Amino acid sequence: MASSKFSNDLLIIYKISQSLLRHKNVNTLLNEVLDILETEMRTERATLTLFHVNENALIIEASKGLSAQEKGRGRYSLGEGVTGLVGLNRQAIVIPNIAEEESFLDRTRARKRHDIGFVCVPVMRNDELIGTISVDLEATATIDWEGKKQLLEIIANLLADAVFQIREGIEEKNTLKAENSRLQKELGNRYNPSNMVGNSRVMQKVFENINLMGNNHGSILIMGESGVGKELTARAIHFSGIRKMSTFLSLNCSGLPINMVEKELFGVERDGRLIKAGMLEKAHGGTLYIDELTDTSMEIQQQLEDYLQNQTFKRVGGTELLKSNVRLVVGTYKDVDIAIETEEISESFYYRLSVNTLVVPPLRDRKSDITLLADYFLDEFNRSYGKKVVRISTPAINMVMAYHWPGNVLELKNCIERAVLSTDDDVIHGYNLPPSLQAAGLNEDDPDNNTVTDLQASLETYERELLVEALKRHRGNAAAAARALNTTPRVLNYKFNKLKINLKDFKKSSSNRF
Ligand SMILES: Nc1ncnc2c1ncn2[C@@H]1O[C@H](COP(=O)(O)OP(=O)(O)OP(=O)(O)O)[C@@H](O)[C@H]1O
DSSP states (O other): OHHHHHHHHHHHHHHHHHHHHHOOSHHHHHHHHHHHHHHHSOOSEEEEEEEETTTTEEEEEEEESOOHHHHHTOEEETTSHHHHHHHHHTOOEEESOGGGOTTOOOTTOOOOOSSEEEEEEEEEETTEEEEEEEEEEEOOTTOOHHHHHHHHHHHHHHHHHHHHHHHHHHHHHHHHHHHHHHHHHHHTTTTSGGGSOOOSHHHHHHHHHHHHHHTSOOOEEEEOOTTSSHHHHHHHHHHHSTTTTSOEEEEEOTTOOHHHHHHHHHEEEETTEEEEEOHHHHTTTSEEEEEOGGGSOHHHHHHHHHHHHHSEEOOBTOOSOEEOOOEEEEEEOSOHHHHHHTTSSOHHHHHHHTTEEEEOOOGGGOGGGHHHHHHHHHHHHHHHHTOOOOEEOHHHHHHHHHSOOTTHHHHHHHHHHHHHHHOSSSEEOGGGSOHHHHHHHHTTTOTTOOSOOOHHHHHHHHHHHHHHHHHHHTTTOHHHHHHHTTSOHHHHHHHHHHTTOOHHHHHHOOOTTO
């Protein structure tokens, strides 16, 4: 008798070990284990709970013999009921007859009979509570409860890794969900095209495309120089389109080693176990923006092409084909034709990718947007730094307009941030701008000649600013301006001539932009 019990326990352990080897999908594995317990251990019910750290509670994750409704009721705070006590003390509990045990909650309300015994053991991994496994067994007189407890403890040890992975997966998903809804709340309409600044005709065309593309699921190629707003455009397409309630993820490949890019995109698996979920998994249902296609490799582009074709991919180190539904949006600052020739972009991937293509024009081709953007960033940095800078002086605006912005909107944004931080009063002056812009202001006829700025040029810029400010404050009254600057009208007149400042301009206007 004892030896047949022993061999039955061994058979259960053997079968579970076989399942562990056979199944890479941990959910399938656990369901099979619960099946084995049902058939070989003759459990009335078998349940696996997971410990949810944030909620400090054990919640039923998988079960055999419970309806969905009964399962839904299975939530135990630490210390609550028998399951909660097992979790709290990290120790198994055996109840030979639940009818005689007060602490037994029957939270699932599944136990109609009373001749039922209950065994619950903790699932531990490196001293950390991961969950519990419990079984209901018919309470016969001959049953060896201590033996059942020991068997369940061995099974809990065998399954600890798999249960840990399930819990990690759920936590990661919950974190992503929470992060996504937090971001959606925080961003609100921030990435709505209407909040992307731009009145120029070329940007109006971009906004039209954003609206069109948001309403289909095809992949997109966004082209444009560095800093023009490609990622912002990708976000606007996602957050104003039909996928807006799902995840948006972005991967900037610049500077990342190729193997890292691959792992980030496809995830990593070792011996059939998930090590890291990739973005193609995490963004399921949503959009993935890949910034700088030419910083990936031909192999990665091939894998992405396969993904576009079949919506399937393999994790690095994995063999199983996984499925997800992610819209790919890819950005590049390079000329695509040249990049195809130099084999930085795969031609076939390009054709498959470019169901929708969109070009975001450089800032120098949309001059009318420059002051709008500058004011927009002025407001943004006033808010972030608690400053009250009310305007940008005319000389500074002239410099901003004369400059050719090789770094595009990003450079303008950085430049306004720096100016907001460096000004001592409520105005951004020319001397608050970087030397390259000051030089551009002095060389308006030759905007490319902005690399050198000498002491004389900088002093003149500064002097001009002071005079213009004083004249503006005193509405063109040169004598008052001279007094304010602690000099004489004669000296001022000399400077006005030298710096080509026209007094009349200040008498007739007091516009905001002087
Ligand atoms: N039209 C716009 N309105 C408001 N902000 C903008 C606009 N275009 C770009 N920006 C801002 O400028 C910065 C650069 O934009 P973004 O990162 O989208 O450019 P990018 O083309 O993706 O750059 P890179 O190629 O260097 O990654 C961001 O902070 C973005 O929010």
